[in-house]
Amino acid sequence: MMPLNFAEPGEEAIIRRIGGSPEAKKHLEDLGFVVGGTVCIVSRLGENLIVRVKESRVAIDEAMARKIMV
Numbered sequence: 001m002m003p004l005n006f007a008e009p010g011e012e013a014i015i016r017r018i019g020g021s022p023e024a025k026k027h028l029e030d031l032g033f034v035v036g037g038t039v040c041i042v043s044r045l046g047e048n049l050i051v052r053v054k055e056s057r058v059a060i061d062e063a064m065a066r067k068i069m070v
Contacts (some may be wrong), residue, residue, distance in 0.1 A: 005049065009041045013070035020067040031058050033068055040043035 007013050015037050018025050032054040033039065042050040047062045 001007050001069050004039065004041070004051070004068040004070050005068040007041055007070055009043060012038050012040045014038055015068060015070055017069040018067060019069065024064070028064065028068065031060075032056060039068070039070065055067060 001016050015033060015035050018028055018033060018035060032065075037053065037064070039059075040052045042052050042057060045059075048059055049062065049065050050057055050059050051065075052058075
């Protein structure tokens with residue numbers, strides 16, 4: 001298990017755990033990041049990641065990506 005920001009672009013991963021405060025967990029859940037779901041890094045733009053989750057593309061920063069364990 002590792003944080004999402006260590007995954008390679010183009011590689012699909014399964015979300016194993018989501019950490020952080022209850023507010024951060026709820027925010028990520030609202031964006032589609034749920035345990036058991038798949039996520040794929042599309043590209044990296046500086047300290048931000050463009051990820052594909054539930055057939056949508058979402059931009060998150062590295063701090064949020066570190067809370068998502070794959």
